[in-house]
Amino acid sequence: MLKRVHFPASALPYLLVAPQILITVIFFIWPASQAVYQSFLIEDAFGLSSEFVWFENYQVLWDDDQYFDTFWRTIVFSACVAVLSMGAALILAAFADRVVRGATAYRTLLIWPYAVAPVLAGALWVFMFNPTLGIFPYMLDMVGIDWNHYLNGTQAMMLVIIAAAWKQIAYNFLFYLAAMQSIPRSVIEAAAIDGAGPMRRFKDFIFPLISPTTFFLLVINAVYAFFDTFGIIHAVTQGGPANSTTILVYKVFNDGFIGLDLGGSAAQSVILMFLVITMTVVQFRYVERKVEY
Amino acid sequence: MVENRPILGVISHLVLILGVVIVALPIWITFVASTHDAVRMTQVPIPLLPGSHFIENFKETLFGTGLSSSAGAPVWRMLLNSMTMALMIAFGKISISLISAFAIVYFKFPFRMGFFWMIFITLMLPVEVRILPTFEVVANLGMLNSYWGLSIPLIASATATFMFRQVFLTIPDEMLESARIDGAGPMRFFWDILIPLSRTNIAALFVILFIYGWNQYLWPLLITTDSDMTTIVVSIKQMLEAAEQSPKWNIIMMTALLAMIPPVFVVVAMQRLFVQGLTETDK
Numbered sequence: 163m164l165k166r167v168h169f170p171a172s173a174l175p176y177l178l179v180a181p182q183i184l185i186t187v188i189f190f191i192w193p194a195s196q197a198v199y200q201s202f203l204i205e206d207a208f209g210l211s212s213e214f215v216w217f218e219n220y221q222v223l224w225d226d227d228q229y230f231d232t233f234w235r236t237i238v239f240s241a242c243v244a245v246l247s248m249g250a251a252l253i254l255a256a257f258a259d260r261v262v263r264g265a266t267a268y269r270t271l272l273i274w275p276y277a278v279a280p281v282l283a284g285a286l287w288v289f290m291f292n293p294t295l296g297i298f299p300y301m302l303d304m305v306g307i308d309w310n311h312y313l314n315g316t317q318a319m320m321l322v323i324i325a326a327a328w329k330q331i332a333y334n335f336l337f338y339l340a341a342m343q344s345i346p347r348s349v350i351e352a353a354a355i356d357g358a359g360p361m362r363r364f365k366d367f368i369f370p371l372i373s374p375t376t377f378f379l380l381v382i383n384a385v386y387a388f389f390d391t392f393g394i395i396h397a398v399t400q401g402g403p404a405n406s407t408t409i410l411v412y413k414v415f416n417d418g419f420i421g422l423d424l425g426g427s428a429a430q431s432v433i434l435m436f437l438v439i440t441m442t443v444v445q446f447r448y449v450e451r452k453v454e455y
Numbered sequence: 456m457v458e459n460r461p462i463l464g465v466i467s468h469l470v471l472i473l474g475v476v477i478v479a480l481p482i483w484i485t486f487v488a489s490t491h492d493a494v495r496m497t498q499v500p501i502p503l504l505p506g507s508h509f510i511e512n513f514k515e516t517l518f519g520t521g522l523s524s525s526a527g528a529p530v531w532r533m534l535l536n537s538m539t540m541a542l543m544i545a546f547g548k549i550s551i552s553l554i555s556a557f558a559i560v561y562f563k564f565p566f567r568m569g570f571f572w573m574i575f576i577t578l579m580l581p582v583e584v585r586i587l588p589t590f591e592v593v594a595n596l597g598m599l600n601s602y603w604g605l606s607i608p609l610i611a612s613a614t615a616t617f618m619f620r621q622v623f624l625t626i627p628d629e630m631l632e633s634a635r636i637d638g639a640g641p642m643r644f645f646w647d648i649l650i651p652l653s654r655t656n657i658a659a660l661f662v663i664l665f666i667y668g669w670n671q672y673l674w675p676l677l678i679t680t681d682s683d684m685t686t687i688v689v690s691i692k693q694m695l696e697a698a699e700q701s702p703k704w705n706i707i708m709m710t711a712l713l714a715m716i717p718p719v720f721v722v723v724a725m726q727r728l729f730v731q732g733l734t735e736t737d738k
Contacts, residue, residue, distance in 0.1 A: 165624075165631065168563050168631075169562050169563075170562075170563070172564075174558075176558075178555060178558035179558045179570050181554070182551045182611055182616065183570055183574070185607060185611035186573055189589055189593075189611060193591070193592055194580050194585045194588070196585075196592075197587070197588050253470065253474075257467040258467075258471060261468065268471045268474075269726075271478070272478055273730075274723055276666070276733075277666050277670075277715065277722040279670035279718075280670070281689075282670075282711055285695055285707070286485055286711065287481060289707075295499060295501055296501075297501060297503070328478070328481070336733060354458055360463060392673050396676075397691065397692050415586065419587070419677070428587065431587070435580065442578060
């Protein structure tokens with residue numbers, strides 16, 4: 163933690179940490195505690211007075227079927243995004259790991275969606291799936307599928323999942339490829355000498371050996387799907403049709419800024435904060451017992 | 456490669472090429488859309504090969520009226536806003552994390568651990584979950600519609616501080632010992648030894664933070680009500696809404712292309728630093 167050799171105490175270290183501590187207190191700790199405080203208040207319709215109601219806001223959420231639907235929908239959404247983008251990334255990484263020539267070229271061509279903003283990813287996909295103009299509805303129409311994500315909730319969900327997963331493939335690919343390349347060649351060669359073919363080696367050696375990476379990526383992808391996909395949903399569906407793509411973060415925004423239900427929105431924020439804290443703790447526990455080969 | 460299996464080699468390349476095509480498809484469609492005129496982009500099926508209106512669309516988007524009736528500021532102004540915000544976030548975050556990590560690693564002072572935990576907590580509070588109260592704070596400080604309001608609330612972050620702390624801890628103690636024997640004070644040591652030694656880490660972090668800053672969406676969306684302060688990423692959403700009345704898809708897609716070129720360029724051009732930054736900050 164601290165260096166064995168260090169400078170003596172003076173005013174200097176306080177000056178050095180001051181900017182970060184100041185920003186942290188003003189823009190992080192204070193607003194977060196305000197969120198907790200507001201979650202115990204109910205404001206009247208005009209925002210003139212507010213009443214301290216203890217856990218009533220939470221009680222309302224607990225009794226609200228719509229909130230549970232949103233919760234469940236968020237979990238399904240995150241699971242689909244994680245499975246789709248991690249699966250695709252795993253396959254691509256497994257083949258890229260085999261390729262001797264051109265591996266870096268493939269890497270360059272596969273990583274850049276990381277740099278595309280979520281809302282832009284949403285815009286690109288919503289254009290390709292535009293019911294009247296888009297290239298995919300045109301093709302789907304030929305096989306008799308009528309695509310309109312403005313009306314069909316399931317199709318809207320599929321579209322945001324595809325857009326969210328597409329953007330995350332790059333990240334997962336990089337970590338999977340790095341994990342595979344860090345497996346000692348001798349292990350793989352020994353397996354090959356014992357007669358294990360490529361499929362067998364992947365199933366019995368490579369995949370188990372990269373399982374720490376898989377676990378790490380699961381947490382990262384869950385956090386991504388929970389929080390960073392706001393832009394995609396806002397651009398593609400705005401939570402609709404009929405709330406079929408409203409996830410938790412979107413609901414906080416919608417209830418707070420559009421619905422102006424400050425207490426309810428704050429209570430939802432607090433629940434989200436607990437979720438983030440849990441995920442962060444899980445991630446840190448993983449880092450501590452990181453498997454080394 | 457462990458053994459020679461030519462067929463599997465061919466399959467590997469085929470799968471990878473297919474992957475690249477799927478990953479690149481949205482960008483190709485965007486690029487193609489930005490090279491046609493508005494009329495062509497309303498005819499089904501939309502073209503899959505580039506047209507001849509690229510330069511024209513480029514000029515109209517960047518300097519002309521474009522969709523300005525709906526989106527407000529001209530695109531070059533929004534690009535400038537995005538660039539300013541991304542650079543302020545990257546420089547700000549790196550500077551404050553460097554000095555606070557320096558204080559925490561190299562000084563022994565009361566409340567050192569307390570400060571460390573205060574910084575650590577921010578790791579758990581993404582802007583999305585404390586959005587309303589943070590908005591109120593920024594509004595009360597009069598920082599709406601300003602570059603300060605756009606960047607400062609996103610600047611404090613534990614990840615960067617952690618990363619520099621990690622880097623400093625790997626620097627041998629003898630460095631400090633010899634520096635002190637030679638009579639160097641803390642700030643001299645910081646500028647002449649720590650900064651040069653962590654140069655690549657700073658560069659790697661810069662790449663990651665630039666992309667992070669450029670791609671911010673919810674925060675700029677909320678705090679910029681003045682269209683002159685809108686960032687390019689936020690404007691895409693407004694254009695999509697406008698598209699429902701007058702579908703100028705060629706201009707919208709050209710704007711999208713302009714919005715993604717700077718961060719994509721940074722990732723591709725500084726690939727090694729990008730990969731290093733990604734793996735270092737997320738651990």
